[in-house]
Amino acid sequence: MQPHAGADAPAQAAPPPAARTSPDSAQGATMPAYAISTRGLVKTYPGPDGTATHALRGLDLDVHRGETFAFLGPNGAGKSTTIALLCALARPTSGRATVAGADVLTEPDRVRRRVGMLFQHSALDPDLTAEQNLHIHARLYGLSRRDARRRTTETLEAVDLGDRRRAPVRTLSGGMRRRLELARGLLHAPEILFLDEPTTGLDPHARAQVWQHLRALRDRQGSTLFVTTHYLEEAENCDRLAIIDGGRLVAQGAPAALKAAIGDDRVVLRTSDDATARRVVREATASPDPAVTADAEGVWLRVPDGSAWIPRLCAALAGHGISVHAASAAPPTLDDVFFHHTGRSINAARPDRTPDAPGSAP
Numbered sequence: 001m002q003p004h005a006g007a008d009a010p011a012q013a014a015p016p017p018a019a020r021t022s023p024d025s026a027q028g029a030t031m032p033a034y035a036i037s038t039r040g041l042v043k044t045y046p047g048p049d050g051t052a053t054h055a056l057r058g059l060d061l062d063v064h065r066g067e068t069f070a071f072l073g074p075n076g077a078g079k080s081t082t083i084a085l086l087c088a089l090a091r092p093t094s095g096r097a098t099v100a101g102a103d104v105l106t107e108p109d110r111v112r113r114r115v116g117m118l119f120q121h122s123a124l125d126p127d128l129t130a131e132q133n134l135h136i137h138a139r140l141y142g143l144s145r146r147d148a149r150r151r152t153t154e155t156l157e158a159v160d161l162g163d164r165r166r167a168p169v170r171t172l173s174g175g176m177r178r179r180l181e182l183a184r185g186l187l188h189a190p191e192i193l194f195l196d197e198p199t200t201g202l203d204p205h206a207r208a209q210v211w212q213h214l215r216a217l218r219d220r221q222g223s224t225l226f227v228t229t230h231y232l233e234e235a236e237n238c239d240r241l242a243i244i245d246g247g248r249l250v251a252q253g254a255p256a257a258l259k260a261a262i263g264d265d266r267v268v269l270r271t272s273d274d275a276t277a278r279r280v281v282r283e284a285t286a287s288p289d290p291a292v293t294a295d296a297e298g299v300w301l302r303v304p305d306g307s308a309w310i311p312r313l314c315a316a317l318a319g320h321g322i323s324v325h326a327a328s329a330a331p332p333t334l335d336d337v338f339f340h341h342t343g344r345s346i347n348a349a350r351p352d353r354t355p356d357a358p359g360s361a362p
C-alpha cells in the first residue's frame with residue numbers, strides 16, 4: 001500500500017510560534033503556549049561541486065508544554081538535524097523556531113540554557129567516576145562549587161545511581177551509563193529534554209529502567225520530553241508523535257488518533273498458492289489491484305471488520321482449490337501508520353533488528 005495524503009495528513013495548526021497567554025496562569029502572565037514551535041524550518045547542507053543535501057524542507061511542528069513527544073522517521077529523514085537546530089547547535093538555512101520561549105536564531109544562548117540533551121554517542125569520561133563526570137559538567141554550566149555538588153548528588157539519586165557515585169564510568173553497565181548521561185542532561189534543570197535514541201543498544205530491562213526515570217522526571221518537574229526512537233512500543237507510550245520523511249512532516253498526532261485515521265483492519269492469509277490467492281481475494285472483495293498485496297508475509301489487504309471477512313475469503317479460496325494455512329485480522333498498529341506515511345516499516349531502521357527478530361516490549 002502506498003503512502004498517500006488524505007484526511008489524516010499532518011494537521012497544520014494555524015497559530016504562529018509566538019508566546020501566548022497561558023489560560024492557567026493566575027495573573028494572565030505571558031508564557032509560551034508551546035514548548036517547541038517551528039514554521040517553515042529549512043536546513044540545507046552544502047556538498048562538494050555545488051551539490052546540496054536538503055535535510056529539512058520546511059518543517060512546521062508544535063510540541064505542547066509538559067508532553068512526551070516522539071519524533072519518528074526512516075534513516076536520514078532529518079531527525080538529528082532537527083534536534084541540532086532546536087538545541088541551537090546549528091543554524092537553520094531559513095524558517096523560524098521557538099524553543100522554551102526563546103528564538104533559536106536570535107537567542108541561541110538562552111535556548112541552550114533551557115534545554116538538556118542526551119545524544120546517541122556518549123560524552124562521558126570513562127576514567128572519571130560518575131560523580132566527577134557530573135561535577136565537571138555542572139561547573140561547565142556555570143554552577144558554583146556548592147550548587148554543582150548539590151545538583152550532582154540530587155541527579156545521581158534521581159536516576160538511582162547514588163550508591164555508584166564513586167565508581168569509574170568504565171565499570172558501569174550500559175544501562176547505568178545511559179542513566180548517568182540522563183543525570184548529566186538534567187543537571188541544570190532544563191525545561192525541555194531532547195533525547196536522540198536514548199535506549200538504542202540497551203536490553204529490554206535497561207530500556208524499561210530508562211523510561212521509568214524519564215516518566216518520573218516528567219511527572220515530578222513537568223519537563224517536556226522530545227524523543228527520537230526506532231522502538232514502536234516506546235512511541236506508543238508517548239502523548240503525541242510526529243513522523244518525518246525526506247525532511248518533511250508527514251503525520252502528527254496522538255498514537256491512537258493516527259491509528260484510527262488508518263481505519264481498516266489488516267487481514268493476512270498464508271495459502272498454498274499466494275499468487276493465485278491474491279487474484280481470488282481481489283475478486284471476492286472487489287478491491288482494486290494494488291490494494292491486495294502478496295509478499296513474504298502472505299496475501300494481505302485492509303478491510304473494515306476484518307474478522308468477518310476471513311470465513312468468506314477462506315470459502316472463496318477453497319472454491320479455487322487453494323488451502324489456507326493461517327489467517328488473521330488485526331486493527332492498525334503504529335507500524336502500519338509508519339508504513340502508510342513513509343512506505344517503509346519502522347523496524348527496518350532499528351539498529352538491533354534482524355529480519356526475523358520479534359519486537360520486544362520494554
Ligand SMILES: Nc1ncnc2c1ncn2[C@@H]1O[C@H](COP(=O)(O)OP(=O)(O)OP(=O)(O)O)[C@@H](O)[C@H]1O
Nearest residue numbers: 045053054055073074075076077078079080081082
Ligand atoms: N553535517 C552534515 N553535512 C552534510 N550532510 C548532512 C550533515 N548532517 C546530516 N546530513 C544529511 O542530512 C540528511 C538528514 O540527516 P539526519 O542525520 O538529520 O537524519 P536522521 O533522521 O537523524 O537519520 P538516522 O535515523 O540515520 O540518525 C541525511 O541525508 C544526511 O546525510
